[in-house]
């Protein structure tokens with residue numbers, strides 16, 4: 001009798017576990033879930049975080065990476081195009097730094113191969129932080145708190161710009177946004193999406209948006225023409241990928257942006273000309289696919305896109321060390 005009961009309960013346990021395992025079966029889709037960041041060197045990430053929030057890396061002493069890539073919102077400045085040193089306006093919209101580690105290359109035209117290479121650009125760009133690298137390093141070297149921290153991470157007394165960009169990149173690699181509702185659905189949770197959101201995803205997939213927007217970042221895997229079937233009229237002077245390759249065929253080719261966190265990263269496109277997600281989806285449908293969506297269709301795609309927002313990293317504000325008497329002082333009007 002006892003033995004039989006045990007057998008029965010084993011059979012019951014098996015019977016119950018099978019449908020549960022089925023329910024949690026990951027779906028095979030053109031979009032894959034974002035995995036949480038694996039931190040191998042926490043001290044380097046912490047140093048990179050400080051540098052990301054460090055306004056003394058700018059000539060004005062006011063602008064940090066976080067000024068234009070605000071991690072409290074969507075990793076962007078939400079301006080049409082970015083404003084930098086002395087209120088100069090740049091030619092393009094700031095892309096999000098969230099999930100940017102997942103992209104094939106950095107910048108709209110892909111001119112930086114990776115995050116480390118990218119981070120060297122904005123510090124010295126006159127329309128961004130306007131700080132020569134030699135001066136940026138001199139500032140850090142004059143701050144005992146930084147000298148000690150660089151020594152801890154890199155084992156050297158002398159700070160280099162290479163270490164600065166390496167640490168910033170290590171921090172940026174942790175800026176992923178896993179566990180969105182869409183990812184929970186991808187992992188097998190049938191209840192994670194509403195009917196409208198699911199219909200929006202089906203439309204996104206079936207009408208061909210996934211040809212360009214796919215992979216874990218829902219973009220970032222290739223350079224594509226903006227205006228495949230209809231030219232895109234823009235006031236921005238930038239030419240896209242052609243600036244890197246010099247090829248005429250690459251004019252108006254841009255890195256396909258990630259659609260992760262897109263709910264937060266308005267306005268849209270390289271020139272920031274589309275104010276709302278509805279507008280961006282309408283333009284994409286017409287210019288890239290030759291398809292005029294109804295309002296209802298646009299609303300469902302937008303509803304789907306909002307399910308791509310994952311968990312933003314919960315950061316504690318980094319505590320930056322004070323300058324010393326020898327630290328070169330900022331010059332906001334230079």
Ligand code: HEC
Nearest residue numbers: 064065068082083084092093094095106107108119122128
């Ligand atoms: C004045 C505003 C501003 C500041 C300051 C700034 N950025 Fe940016 N960032 C931009 C803009 C605009 C772009 C797009 C430029 C382009 O593609 O030509 C960009 C692009 C990027 C990208 C590429 C993202 C992608 O998807 O291609 C990364 C990564 C990035 N910035 C990180 C940083 C870091 C790190 C710092 C600090 C060292 C920084 N930014 C400072 C405005 C800024």
Ligand code: HEC
Nearest residue numbers: 208209212224226254256257268269270280281284285288
């Ligand atoms: C042929 C490739 C291609 C197809 C198909 C495509 N896109 Fe895009 N998408 C792009 C490129 C390239 C950009 C950047 C264009 C620019 O900034 O000038 C972009 C930008 C976007 C943006 C703005 C993102 C941002 O951060 O600025 C959204 C939203 C978007 N696409 C949604 C869609 C939707 C929805 C569809 C289907 C209706 C779609 N895309 C189809 C290539 C494509």
